Amino acid sequence: MSNAAKMISPSASGTTQEQLVHHVLTLANPANAVSLEVxxxxxxxxxxxxxxxxxxxxxxxxxxxxxxGVCLETQRFPDCVNSEAELGCNGFLRPGEVFQSETIFRFFRKMSTSLK
Known part of the structure; x- marks a missing residue:
């Protein structure tokens, strides 16, 4: 997956809005080559x-x-309702508005390239 993919979502006005899906985290276990991308x-x-x-x-x-174990929660910034301009996100959902987000958890295992 590329660094940013597009997600089209409806807005309150009935128009569509593009949101970018960004890679935000990779967790890896070198012992068994298992990784998780978010x-x-x-x-x-x-x-x-x-x-x-x-x-x-x-x-x-x-x-x-x-x-x-580990727990991962994607979200708006905790203080975005007080710092909307600085953080660039809106923390309010008004009547008639639809909230939509997308999170992808991708698990994979890197296979060894050696021919042993």
Whole structure:
């Protein structure tokens, strides 16, 4: 996928508006060559890393410890309602307006190029 792809969305006035889907993040695990790319029309990304997990019992009794997972949330900037001009995004949704965004999570594995 290129750095920016177009998404066409309807606006409140019935016209269409183009939004660009940008690559915002790549997470990679060199140990198993698995990677995740995130592409979105949103300007912001919230990242949680599970720093404070400690022996949390989850589904089927699986124990979760520090850094066992990650949470990614694409969004508007938290203060965009107060800083719309500086941040370049609108944080308000007025009656009759339609909110639409697109986020793509692309998982892939890089295969070894060696012929061993």
């Amino acid at each position: 592409h979105t029309t949103e300007p912001g990304l919230q990242l949680y890393t599970g720093n404070y997990l400690s022996n949390v019992v989850g589904k089927k009794g699986v124990i979760s410890d520090k850094f066992c």
